[in-house]
Amino acid sequence: MTYEVPVAPGEKAEIETSTDRDLDGWPMWEVFVRARRGISHVHVGSLHAPDPETALENARDVYTRRGEGVSVWVVPSVEIHAFEPEAAEEYVEANEKVYRLATSYDIPEEVGHM
């Protein structure tokens, strides 16, 4: 659908985003949901809320309206730490160490499952 609204003749596309003003003053929270017992919490998105309790209530209403979860975590987004994107290339290098993988060893079939 075109939720993507076309630019009408004589108008310009507004893609600029205006200000750094913090209009609602609410911090952002990352939301993690455990879909069912036995599996880990998985990141599902984010939301804004003034405090942890409200963040949890909003997370429940936004992300688990149809029994998508048995447990919800909210974490302030500023508390999530990650490697810089450039550092990600080091992971690629790590993947080249095929001798770490079980599949890089030839074991005769008659030995059985190993």
Added chain:
Amino acid sequence: MTPEERFQALIDAEEKIEPTDWMPEGYRSTLIRQIAQHAHSEVIGMQPEGNWITRAPSLHRKAILMAKVQDEAGHGLYLYSAAETLGVRRDELQELLHQGKHKYSSIFNYPTLSWADIGTIGWLVDGAAITNQVMLTRCSYGPYARAMVRICKEESFHQRQGYEIMMRLCEGTPEQKAMAQDALNRWWWPSLMMFGPHDTDSTHTEQSMEWKIKRVSNDELRQQFVDMTVPQAEYLGLTIPDPELRWNPERGHYDFGEIDWDEFWRVVKGFGPMNRDRLAHKVNAWEEGAWVREAAAAHAAKKAARAA
């Protein structure tokens, strides 16, 4: 590998682009614009349906409609959340909407005049939305694609409840069936307009297809929608208001008439029946809700001070 080459290699390999990856500025700004418009559409889309909550014909229908309107708010939030991964804030985007600088889907600038409009919106408008959004689950930007997966699951409920409303009306009294036909007459063409200009006139399509933001063109999606919807109208015993609509056995598709593009551009430019009301209502809701936001912030500050 340069960042540009790495980006292109990911796109070519059908891998997703994630928020911290390098991306061309145009890719970022196209996505911000499209995701924001999509989010605004979900939020404004609550209004035409909210209009009927107090007048739903039964408690059951009222509960369904409230759940659906709540879903639309949720969809807006998933999408703002996806947009925020691109380095903008939800409230900046909302401010651009309030200033009239950002748009939302023109379909929500038409009024909901009868209960049958609620059925028709679920059936046609959400049906058109699904056609588009199923494609967007394969979008190259990870957070947008993931939001679409969630949304598509919920849209299926929206479309089915709408079609069920239409079935009940069409097996009801002659007046009820006439009401259903009237709603179809008014919503058919605006629903086809939801897919946007012809491919030949669509300025964004080519680049968006190259970036795999968009996977199927406007005209192809519109054709898919028509092919899917015609048999559904036949089942209801309703007539689609297009004298040129007919099955084309050579193409294996329905042929259909030309959209009134003057009306299309008029509504895009802000002169549809409800443009002004929709935006005024949205701004008003934000302003009148200020005390709730202030109270929540004050409560949070007080609790934090007590805990310290």
